Amino acid sequence: MTGTTRGDETPQYGETWVYESIVGALPGASLSGRAAIALQVAVFQTSLLVLAWVYDLWAVVPAGTAAVGVAAVGSALMLRFSADTRRLDLPPAYHRFLFSSGIEVVLGVLAFVALVTHLFVFDPRSGGPTLLTTLFGPEPPVIVVYLMLLVLWDLCYRIGTSWWAAVVSVWRSYRYTFDADTAAALRRTDATNVAFGLVQVVLLPFLGGHPVLFAAVLGHVVAVTVVSAVALATIETG
Numbered sequence: 001m002t003g004t005t006r007g008d009e010t011p012q013y014g015e016t017w018v019y020e021s022i023v024g025a026l027p028g029a030s031l032s033g034r035a036a037i038a039l040q041v042a043v044f045q046t047s048l049l050v051l052a053w054v055y056d057l058w059a060v061v062p063a064g065t066a067a068v069g070v071a072a073v074g075s076a077l078m079l080r081f082s083a084d085t086r087r088l089d090l091p092p093a094y095h096r097f098l099f100s101s102g103i104e105v106v107l108g109v110l111a112f113v114a115l116v117t118h119l120f121v122f123d124p125r126s127g128g129p130t131l132l133t134t135l136f137g138p139e140p141p142v143i144v145v146y147l148m149l150l151v152l153w154d155l156c157y158r159i160g161t162s163w164w165a166a167v168v169s170v171w172r173s174y175r176y177t178f179d180a181d182t183a184a185a186l187r188r189t190d191a192t193n194v195a196f197g198l199v200q201v202v203l204l205p206f207l208g209g210h211p212v213l214f215a216a217v218l219g220h221v222v223a224v225t226v227v228s229a230v231a232l233a234t235i236e237t238g
Contacts, residue, residue: 037075044068044151051144060135063206067151070200074158077196081165084189091176098168108160112153118212131210158196159220165193166224169231177236190232197224 048064051057085098097103123130132140135148169190178186200221207214 037072037079040075040154041068041072044071044147044154047147051141051147055136055141055144057136057144063135064148064151066202066206067155070202071151071154071158073199074155074162074196077192077199078158078161081189081192084185084192088182088185090182091172094168094172094176097171098165101164104161104164105157106160107163108153108157111159112156114216115152115156115213116149122212123210129209131213134209159200162193162196162224163220166227166231169193170227170234173231173234173236180237183235183237186235187232190228194225194228194232197221197228 045065045068048061048068052061052064082099085095119131123132132145136144169186172186198221200217203217204214207217
């Protein structure tokens, strides 16, 4: 097929990530992508610093800041990926699978449930210090744990989105043929997804004493990189 650039770049509901739809649906608000990300960072980071001051938990600020930063970069790369994709005249089935299915939310929920199960069931049974006690002491403040889970959900949602984008990209490269310009643009979107996977390496130093979580994050980074690289390398032109 021959790809072209679309004249209308305004996203319509049904061709957006759930994250974009939520931001766009806020009543009385008209936030640009940059403004939404800036608000996200401001709310999370301010909350982190205030709670660190109230509960004297300054030792958790580096890990928390890293998580907030990775989530913010993930938001930026998600928006870049979706905007660059919508600029192209691509098969409707690809757009439908990528944006309209909501599968990225399902994958994010699965990742988050697995993480919560690890934190509150598997980790306490391991016999050593848990991630919660390592970060917050033997009696973690409830509101601090709430904020932690909120940030972790943000990360898990973006991980689910990254996974779904990689899987659909492999299907796209197998199913369709593109002109040279469209293929080059799609390779750039696949590279954007690889970049988000690699950004998550920042979290690994904070998981050194927790091998299961370390292996899960590292395995995710490697897997998304490999799958996206396959999609990138197998785009056919004609």
